[in-house]
Amino acid sequence: MIEKAKIRCIVDSALLKLTEHDRLSDAEKTDFLQNFDESNLRIGIVGKMKAGKSSLVNAFVFNDNILPSGSEPITVTLTEITYGEENAAEVELLTKEDIDALRVLASRVASDESETQLIESAKGVLESLPNNYEQLMTKGKITVPISELTEFVSTSGKLSGLAKCVRISLNADALKGITIIDTPGFNDPISSRGDTTKKCLANCNVLIFVHSHNGYDQVDASLLSSQIEYAGISELIDVYNKVDLLHLPLSEWDDQLDYFIERRDEYLKKIPQNSNVATIMSKSASLMTSSLMALCGQIPSKNQSPSMLYSKILVEI
Ligand SMILES: Nc1nc2c(ncn2[C@@H]2O[C@H](COP(=O)(O)OP(=O)(O)O)[C@@H](O)[C@H]2O)c(=O)[nH]1
Numbered sequence: 108m109i110e111k112a113k114i115r116c117i118v119d120s121a122l123l124k125l126t127e128h129d130r131l132s133d134a135e136k137t138d139f140l141q142n143f144d145e146s147n148l149r150i151g152i153v154g155k156m157k158a159g160k161s162s163l164v165n166a167f168v169f170n171d172n173i174l175p176s177g178s179e180p181i182t183v184t185l186t187e188i189t190y191g192e193e194n195a196a197e198v199e200l201l202t203k204e205d206i207d208a209l210r211v212l213a214s215r216v217a218s219d220e221s222e223t224q225l226i227e228s229a230k231g232v233l234e235s236l237p238n239n240y241e242q243l244m245t246k247g248k249i250t251v252p253i254s255e256l257t258e259f260v261s262t263s264g265k266l267s268g269l270a271k272c273v274r275i276s277l278n279a280d281a282l283k284g285i286t287i288i289d290t291p292g293f294n295d296p297i298s299s300r301g302d303t304t305k306k307c308l309a310n311c312n313v314l315i316f317v318h319s320h321n322g323y324d325q326v327d328a329s330l331l332s333s334q335i336e337y338a339g340i341s342e343l344i345d346v347y348n349k350v351d352l353l354h355l356p357l358s359e360w361d362d363q364l365d366y367f368i369e370r371r372d373e374y375l376k377k378i379p380q381n382s383n384v385a386t387i388m389s390k391s392a393s394l395m396t397s398s399l400m401a402l403c404g405q406i407p408s409k410n411q412s413p414s415m416l417y418s419k420i421l422v423e424i
């Protein structure tokens with residue numbers, strides 16, 4: 108995979124030269140890229156709410172607090188990050204059909220607890236829509252400065268109910284040939300948004316499964332067997348985040364990682380051996396990190412080039 112990313116990098120600069128010298132039309136370039144994009148490495152970030160997915164992306168991709176993260180579940184939309192010549196964010200808005208479907212859901216009577224939650228969050232989204240939402244929705248997609256993204260992707264954002272998905276492009280060479288996808292979770296009341304997450308995961312080559320400092324738990328195990336198994340991916344990397352909360356010296360991180368892997372294997376034993384999960388997990392890699400420490404520069408610099416996790420991930424795959 109890393110080879111593909113390198114090839115993509117070379118192809119990009121070749122295309123640029125060909126375009127600069129009028130040897131390639133824009134249409135030819137677009138056509139080529141659309142086909143070539145199939146070899147783009149897509150890395151999906153998954154895990155339970157508050158595991159630290161968005162913080163991980165902030166630490167290892169942006170090296171800054173760009174994506175909203177917080178003690179309440181915060182990300183409401185799928186966020187794709189790719190290389191682009193300009194730093195920009197494009198927000199795809201919900202459609203009238205999405206809103207109609209939400210209204211139908213909000214008027215339903217719940218038959219169990221998970222449905223109650225879904226209906227309540229549908230009501231929440233409808234209540235949070237700004238007064239002029241119909242007018243805004245006619246635009247389909249809008250481009251906003253990256254600094255204003257919180258309005259669209261976080262629960263506290265004024266326009267978060269309106270965003271279906273967000274695409275950020277960053278002028279960072281390390282992103283060439285790579286798409287990183289931060290996911291909000293699977294039970295979205297806006298079914299088209301939930302479907303977007305599922306479809307998007309199905310197109311990922313690699314999943315980064317983020318756990319918090321306690322390692323695998325029952326929620327992680329059920330995510331693995333209920334969602335990830337069906338995502339159609341071939342590689343998975345377990346990342347144990349928030350390791351700072353364990354207050355361990357760096358010298359003990361490796362032992363702690365072994366302990367996490369043993370605990371994970373206990374959960375895996377309960378999953379039928381012939382399932383996709385067993386195949387995926389048999390070759391999965393595991394890492395420990397702390398987004399917080401990485402953001403404060405407290406992880407030794409030898410581990411951070413361009414940033415520890417990102418480069419380690421590229422080496423692992
Ligand atoms: N101590 C500590 N807290 C973290 C770390 N990474 C994330 N958090 C906190 O965990 C909470 C959830 O993080 P967030 O990235 O929003 O989680 P997400 O829902 O998985 O995207 C926030 O309050 C973060 O500040 C970490 O490495 N160490």
Ligand SMILES: [Mg+2]
Nearest residue numbers: 160161181182
């Ligand atoms: Mg998040």
